[in-house]
Amino acid sequence: MTTTAAPPRTSFAWRGLFLRLHFYAGVLVGPFVLIAALTGVLYALTPQLESWVYSDQLRVPVSSQQLPLKDQVDAALASSPQGSLVAVRPAPEPGATTRVLFAEEGLGESERRAVFVDPGTGRVTGDLVVYGTSGVLPLRTALDQLHRNLMLGEPGRLYSELAASWLWVVALAGLVLWITRPRNSKRIRTHGLIGVWVLGGALFLSATGLTWSAYAGENISTLRQAFGWTTPSLKMPGAGEHGEHSSGTSSGSGHSDIDSVVGIARLAGVDARNVEVGLPATPGGAWKVAEIERGWPTQVDSVAVHGGEVVSSVKFADYPFAAKLTRWGIDAHMGVLFGWPNQLVLLLLGGGLVALVVLGYRMWWKRRPTSGFGRPTPRGQWRKAPPVALVGLGVGTLVVGWFVPLLGVSLVVFLVIDLLLGRRAKTA
Known part of the structure; x- marks a missing residue:
């Protein structure tokens, strides 16, 4: 008797595009996500410490x-x-x-x-x-300002908004890569597995974090007012x-x-x-x-x-239902909605995000081109997408970039850097 191996899964045409997006966004905004995760965990765990310090x-x-x-x-x-x-x-x-x-x-x-x-x-x-x-009280206030703006005042809020703006993009791109990974791959990477487990929490933190942000937050407030969702x-x-x-x-x-x-x-x-x-x-x-x-x-x-x-x-x-959701979302983000279980979830979620960033940089370092093991995804992956889908993706990107300005601006910067690196490689 002979057995026939199952045919490999059909390659996802956009996988290369999502791989480059996940890689560049992860490398460039990873430090901001790391700081936001660490300071957020510290803030969530302060109520008990606050009660002890100011007893x-x-x-x-x-x-x-x-x-x-x-x-x-x-x-x-x-x-x-x-x-x-x-x-x-x-x-x-x-x-x-x-x-x-x-x-x-x-x-x-x-x-x-x-x-x-x-x-x-x-x-x-x-x-x-x-x-x-x-x-x-002062201890938690200091940690709140550290998480929100690195104690730099209004300009420092750009760091947390940048992290919240890109977190959902990196998370969803990672999910696409996980789903479309080769079926015959016997290696389940820790990075991907952790990413799947924290996906929902990452999307939640990104959405609720943007409600506090300077630019996207203003657009969210305008949208809530237009639909009568205000408190x-x-x-x-x-x-x-x-x-x-x-x-x-x-x-x-x-x-x-x-x-x-x-x-x-x-x-x-x-x-x-x-x-x-x-x-x-x-x-x-x-x-x-x-x-x-x-x-x-x-x-x-x-x-x-x-x-x-x-x-x-x-x-x-x-309250309108959307206003209730906003209230619940903000309180859950702060770790006060369900008491200590809420704090525990945030601790695990923050730890997962820290692990993702660290493991992501480790993967990049091991696979960097100068290591001898690197094989970067070639440029031009967008050409593999159907024209109609590509137009839809472009329109969607413009809309999201307008609504979440720091995402749009930083995306343009990423593309310019990639273009300059590509030209440099051709002339080298």
Whole structure:
């Protein structure tokens, strides 16, 4: 008896094109992906470390009674903080401190000074600068800025946007190479296998990362507005020109009704443990009481209280579905949506991306032309594609390049470099 070997899989006409795309993009943006993965993992793992480092400010002995919020704010004001009183975050659980928040000259965008108060005794346990709606403390703020812009400010955001812009392209090109690999190949490379396992996570991180980016993020915001996918905003009667972003008041008279305001909001369904009470932006204006629970289930309802009653409200249940997806996506990207399981997934995903970059450079080094084992894919692979498909690919590339500008600009740079290298090789 004789056996006939199975015929090899028909060669994918575009495999060479995807191979060159995956190679060039991986080599050139690999360092950015590597840094983003490492700093992202560090950021995701900081909540527990943050609780330990700042335990003196965050934790106090459990007390059988709790002072009214007004008295807790008075205690914070008595510590003579700089700036204007703008908001209060009541202690979410026994043993936790209340945060009294102040707007202060010299702080950065989205930064506020938090004075921590023992709700049982009124003792001030310290003060720290907190950042963003999540109220993260200095350690996590530093890691956030490292991940976002390498602590270089606005120009540094180009690095993270470049990584997010190319990550999905490299991932999908790698998937095509994995699917179209020769059937009779007995070697399953670790690089490809890891790439398949982290594919979904890589696409997720790329998409959610772009929502924060400078240029693609602006286009995403415009698209959301055009389709009505934006997050509803709370109407604030009497907010004046500056609305809820006003610096508020530093006098004690501005917070005398805070306990009754919180009681009214609780009766209206603002029942999350973590809430922020925003003081009126102008005399006689409305208070804002907002849930700030980003776990699962998400609790971000908010109400405006004016004249002893709720005058407007925004419920998470009423968000457009796209706005809910955006909220969930951002929180999962930050590692807060499902608590420690979310953090564990991000740790594994970040480790997988680091391994992919390292193994990718190792493969390139072993196969480089000067090593004697290299056999680079020849240029002109696009000529193997059917003309109609090539036109479609070109149009799609232009659209994506316009919507994700850093991808488009860097792609042009890649092509120019490849063209110059090709001419140099011909004249050598």
